[in-house]
Amino acid sequence: MSADVKLEDVWIRFGSFEAAKDVNIHIQEGEFFSFLGPSGCGKTTLLRAVSGFLEPSEGKVLIGGQDMAGIGPNKRPTALIFQNLALFPLMKVWENIAFPLEVRGVGKAERRKRADELLELIALPDQGDKMVNELSGGQKQRVAIARALAAEPDVLLLDEPLSALDLKLRQHMRTELRAIQQRVGITFIYITHDQGEALTMSDHVAVMSQGVIEQVADGNTIYDSPQTAFVASFVGENNHFQGKVTAADGDMVTVETPSGVLRGRNIERDGKPQLAAGDQALVFIRPESLRFVDGEKKRDNVLEATVERQEFEGNFWQVFLQVKDCPRVVSLSMVNDGSSVGHDVGAQVKIGCDAAHAVALPVGQMAAE
Amino acid sequence: MSTYWKDYFRRNGMALGLFVLLAVMVWMLVMIILPQLYMLDFSFRTNVPPPQWGTDTHTYTLEHYRYLLYGNVNATESFNYLDLGVFGRTIIAAVFVTFIDLCLCYPVAYYLAHVAKGGWGRLMVMSLIVPFWVNELLRAFAFKVMFGTGGVINDALMWLGILDQPYDFIRENVALYSGLSYAYILLMIFPIYNAVESLDRNQIEAARDMGAPWWRIHWRVVIPHAKPGITSGSTMVFMLTAGALAAPQILGGPSSLWFTQLVYKWFNNSANWARGSAYALVLLVACIVFVLLMMRIFKVKLGEIAR
Amino acid sequence: MTSDRIRKFFVLFFVCGFFLYLFGPLIIMGLTAFNSSAFPRVAPWECFTVEWFDVLSNDTRLLTGLRNSFLIGFGVVLFAVPLGLAGALMLTQVRERVRPWYYTIVISPILVPGVVLGISTLLFWDRIGVMFGASRDSLFYNGFFLTIIGQSTFIAAYTMLVFISRLQRFDSAQEEAALDLGATHVQTFRKILLPFLKPAIASAAVLAFLASFENYNTTVFTAISTSTLTTVLASKVRYGIDPSISALAVSIVVLTVLGAAIHEVFKRREEAEARQAGLVAAGVMERKSTQKQWFLEPALIMILLVFIAGLGTAFFAGTMGVEECKVAVREQKRIETQKRIEELQQRQQAERAAQQAAEEARRVERSQRTGTENFNSIFSSDNLQPQAGDTAPATPQSERAGTENFNSIFDTQNLQQQSGQQEEAPARTGTENFNSIFDTQNLQQQSGQSEGQSGGQSGQ
Numbered sequence A: 001m002s003a004d005v006k007l008e009d010v011w012i013r014f015g016s017f018e019a020a021k022d023v024n025i026h027i028q029e030g031e032f033f034s035f036l037g038p039s040g041c042g043k044t045t046l047l048r049a050v051s052g053f054l055e056p057s058e059g060k061v062l063i064g065g066q067d068m069a070g071i072g073p074n075k076r077p078t079a080l081i082f083q084n085l086a087l088f089p090l091m092k093v094w095e096n097i098a099f100p101l102e103v104r105g106v107g108k109a110e111r112r113k114r115a116d117e118l119l120e121l122i123a124l125p126d127q128g129d130k131m132v133n134e135l136s137g138g139q140k141q142r143v144a145i146a147r148a149l150a151a152e153p154d155v156l157l158l159d160e161p162l163s164a165l166d167l168k169l170r171q172h173m174r175t176e177l178r179a180i181q182q183r184v185g186i187t188f189i190y191i192t193h194d195q196g197e198a199l200t201m202s203d204h205v206a207v208m209s210q211g212v213i214e215q216v217a218d219g220n221t222i223y224d225s226p227q228t229a230f231v232a233s234f235v236g237e238n239n240h241f242q243g244k245v246t247a248a249d250g251d252m253v254t255v256e257t258p259s260g261v262l263r264g265r266n267i268e269r270d271g272k273p274q275l276a277a278g279d280q281a282l283v284f285i286r287p288e289s290l291r292f293v294d295g296e297k298k299r300d301n302v303l304e305a306t307v308e309r310q311e312f313e314g315n316f317w318q319v320f321l322q323v324k325d326c327p328r329v330v331s332l333s334m335v336n337d338g339s340s341v342g343h344d345v346g347a348q349v350k351i352g353c354d355a356a357h358a359v360a361l362p363v364g365q366m367a368a369e
Numbered sequence B: 001m002s003t004y005w006k007d008y009f010r011r012n013g014m015a016l017g018l019f020v021l022l023a024v025m026v027w028m029l030v031m032i033i034l035p036q037l038y039m040l041d042f043s044f045r046t047n048v049p050p051p052q053w054g055t056d057t058h059t060y061t062l063e064h065y066r067y068l069l070y071g072n073v074n075a076t077e078s079f080n081y082l083d084l085g086v087f088g089r090t091i092i093a094a095v096f097v098t099f100i101d102l103c104l105c106y107p108v109a110y111y112l113a114h115v116a117k118g119g120w121g122r123l124m125v126m127s128l129i130v131p132f133w134v135n136e137l138l139r140a141f142a143f144k145v146m147f148g149t150g151g152v153i154n155d156a157l158m159w160l161g162i163l164d165q166p167y168d169f170i171r172e173n174v175a176l177y178s179g180l181s182y183a184y185i186l187l188m189i190f191p192i193y194n195a196v197e198s199l200d201r202n203q204i205e206a207a208r209d210m211g212a213p214w215w216r217i218h219w220r221v222v223i224p225h226a227k228p229g230i231t232s233g234s235t236m237v238f239m240l241t242a243g244a245l246a247a248p249q250i251l252g253g254p255s256s257l258w259f260t261q262l263v264y265k266w267f268n269n270s271a272n273w274a275r276g277s278a279y280a281l282v283l284l285v286a287c288i289v290f291v292l293l294m295m296r297i298f299k300v301k302l303g304e305i306a307r
Numbered sequence C: 001m002t003s004d005r006i007r008k009f010f011v012l013f014f015v016c017g018f019f020l021y022l023f024g025p026l027i028i029m030g031l032t033a034f035n036s037s038a039f040p041r042v043a044p045w046e047c048f049t050v051e052w053f054d055v056l057s058n059d060t061r062l063l064t065g066l067r068n069s070f071l072i073g074f075g076v077v078l079f080a081v082p083l084g085l086a087g088a089l090m091l092t093q094v095r096e097r098v099r100p101w102y103y104t105i106v107i108s109p110i111l112v113p114g115v116v117l118g119i120s121t122l123l124f125w126d127r128i129g130v131m132f133g134a135s136r137d138s139l140f141y142n143g144f145f146l147t148i149i150g151q152s153t154f155i156a157a158y159t160m161l162v163f164i165s166r167l168q169r170f171d172s173a174q175e176e177a178a179l180d181l182g183a184t185h186v187q188t189f190r191k192i193l194l195p196f197l198k199p200a201i202a203s204a205a206v207l208a209f210l211a212s213f214e215n216y217n218t219t220v221f222t223a224i225s226t227s228t229l230t231t232v233l234a235s236k237v238r239y240g241i242d243p244s245i246s247a248l249a250v251s252i253v254v255l256t257v258l259g260a261a262i263h264e265v266f267k268r269r270e271e272a273e274a275r276q277a278g279l280v281a282a283g284v285m286e287r288k289s290t291q292k293q294w295f296l297e298p299a300l301i302m303i304l305l306v307f308i309a310g311l312g313t314a315f316f317a318g319t320m321g322v323e324e325c326k327v328a329v330r331e332q333k334r335i336e337t338q339k340r341i342e343e344l345q346q347r348q349q350a351e352r353a354a355q356q357a358a359e360e361a362r363r364v365e366r367s368q369r370t371g372t373e374n375f376n377s378i379f380s381s382d383n384l385q386p387q388a389g390d391t392a393p394a395t396p397q398s399e400r401a402g403t404e405n406f407n408s409i410f411d412t413q414n415l416q417q418q419s420g421q422q423e424e425a426p427a428r429t430g431t432e433n434f435n436s437i438f439d440t441q442n443l444q445q446q447s448g449q450s451e452g453q454s455g456g457q458s459g460q
Ligand SMILES: Nc1ncnc2c1ncn2[C@@H]1O[C@H](COP(=O)(O)OP(=O)(O)OP(=O)(O)O)[C@@H](O)[C@H]1O
Pocket: A014, A017, A019, A037, A038, A039, A040, A041, A042, A043, A044, A045, A046, A193
């Protein structure tokens, strides 16, 4: 079984501190949903409100359409995988997995059978009689998942379960997790501050900052059409230029910045364009959208710059440039096709991009560098 | 119900939450606070036979405290020099014993923590606990055996020719003070040991490299670091020594009384419980004042003392 | 460098002295339990004996006290361990602002003098008893109940400290995980927290029992008419001094060492576990499934060996003619005393002869002198003379009444005087202020006493 999760006007306060501010989210049943945000933005807090360890100060949590107010964590159809896993060190692996059945009074033989099935599912057969401490990090991870699945939840909540693993294992576990989710078909709510994780695995991503949901969308949309300055700066690399909107026509705007006139897309929020003529705006251009302008080809946005530094990253080059009247270093990335960048350090160049690849957004809070 | 309690029961569940709450309440109120308060009240009342307790004849009075200060109404002395003297002697002797223990323990603790490393050092630390397994009364008894007229000490001293007749260590309170120093010495050495041990050896090396003499290293580096341990040890030793009953009863000379013995006397021999309570309260207050003083002087918290 | 070496030597000397101070008294007391001398002493070692343990096992008052102490100890364990656990669980949950107050209150019984706790418990429950109109033999006046309550007041604080230190290592996410997986709060407590706390519970129980068992200050007030081991012991030690108390000490030490060894087992296991968990978490090492208590095992084996060896020796010594040895010692003592007396007498006689000779010579001299007889130098043979006269009336010079206070202990006159008395009344208790260890009178008297006493003891 699977269920949808709905947060309606949820506020969570610790004393005077607001850890979640007016959160409204609808997570569809059976989907893989991620919360993405910097450390301390309130992701864990929201998850704890869903699993029942704390009641929202205001608002409602609905699971499967049912209001969860006053229902304790042990009565909710959710299972949470903790940031530190919280496996029971004094129990064997299979006892850990069978714990949800044990507390329901399932007989021992039946418990063992079910635990073995789940061990099969997580590709750890015959490891049931080990102690938890005898497992590797990735194995522990999978045991935690199996234990949560043994509770047969409608919604599985995962709080940065991969953060303790090394890069290789993390990448492996991503695909594994996604595969498990597709096999069991229940709703996964996944927390991470790693954007790669969020973008690759999820059906939908919610980007959070300081207790506020900035945007909810699928990975592509988040990356290509960020709705706020925070999302644009937090997800992926981005260059930005500040200026004043001189014209707003249809879904495009023209912004006059000290470095030059830039055109970009006027991103809608709640169905309305956000910028009008006269507004202060930020124009975001991703490094991979920037190109060197060699004269013959025409670009919408062209900037004069000096090459400051070049870094070779294997599959691409990273070029850092000083743009005229822009206080920040601008970066440009080029796919490594065997040739060199073509411009030496100190060279005067022109760079530019198409208007479709530039995003204009209202000035707002940015992610910390 | 406030959100705090709602939260509390959400966290602990009803049954467990109630048990914990009830147990803590019983312990705090019924066992700690109320008895002390009742004793306080009781010490301010007249000494009437038990059946009349709580009746009209059981009135408030300051007589017991007055007695401690001035003695009997028709006494010839202006102050109760006897009891006040006992009180003063107890406090001074407890301070003295604490100081002796400190002087004995600090070098040993330092030695065990930083000089005697490895298996031997560990064994020595382990063996420090052994005397603590022996009953306080028996530890006092051991000293009585040692210091008695036919005891080992006298025998040895006379054999060495230092004494030519047995010395009455008991009468002169030598046995008492050694016994008291001995009784609680472990409560001094362990806190200091723990504190000194946590000191980074490199700090000492660094100080030595700079040419500091050994006593300055101790004064400026080791002792400041061990301060919480020293305070904790001193406080515990002082409290236990001032409140000791067994050792003074067993080792005290015929003329010397410990303040707890006066309390005991009022309860058991004189059946004046009210006065006994008053005396006990004076002892309690003295101890509290001492702890507060230590906390103030050495700027440590209670949590660091009672560990 | 030499000053450095001197300092090192000095420190070592100090540390050795410290350990001697720590263990000396206990060892000596332990030894006295096996000496047949009626006074607990080691110096004149008489016979190895276990009779004091016999005396002990026939002391009904003590046995009753021991039984009561055991009962009270178990009561305290049942009471103080849950209280301490509750107190520790509460500590993390009280509001930040009240936490220091809460901690101060629950920790205060450790710092309050034991007598104060005893008195306040006694008074308070008496008052409650009166309030409920309870009779004198109800719970409120029961020594067991009061002692258990009174001791638990502070022992619960000890156990609380044990639990606090264990709980600090508890990952409370485990509790939440259990709840989240559908366990009730009680199930979570039973299946997650209790197993985790098991070593702490065991060590708190041992600690509580030992603390209760050896408590005196509180018990002496709350026990009322109930006798416990410590109250019986206290009255025994206060009013007499006899080796059966040493025997009791030895027994208790052996038992406590065993108890403490068990306590240590739990503590070490817990520590090793924690250490290993830390290492595993840090990725330093893989967990070994068969962990060995390398340090503990030899220690335990040692303790057991010593224990068995002690029992064995005691058994053989008990069966191997203690009585003969005692008789031999008595005989030996008698002979020695006799010899010493004879020796002294001989010496005195010789001296007396020499003195008389000198006296003759001096009398001649003195007849020429006009000096008064009030001459007080201790080196004056005049002084010696009249006393010799006292004891030996046969000497003609008895003109002077010898009122001189003469105190030299090496004075042969004194010796003579006493040996004279001894001949007259050997059983007399000497009231003289005479304290020389070479005094035969003293020796004899004491051996007489010990004979009398040991006779009485073996008669039991
Ligand atoms: N019980 C609490 N009392 C007070 N403040 C809290 C409490 N729990 C969380 N907070 C605060 O709420 C904010 C959000 O915390 P939360 O644990 O949800 O962050 P997070 O997004 O999960 O961060 P991370 O990625 O580091 O896990 C933090 O500023 C934290 O200090």
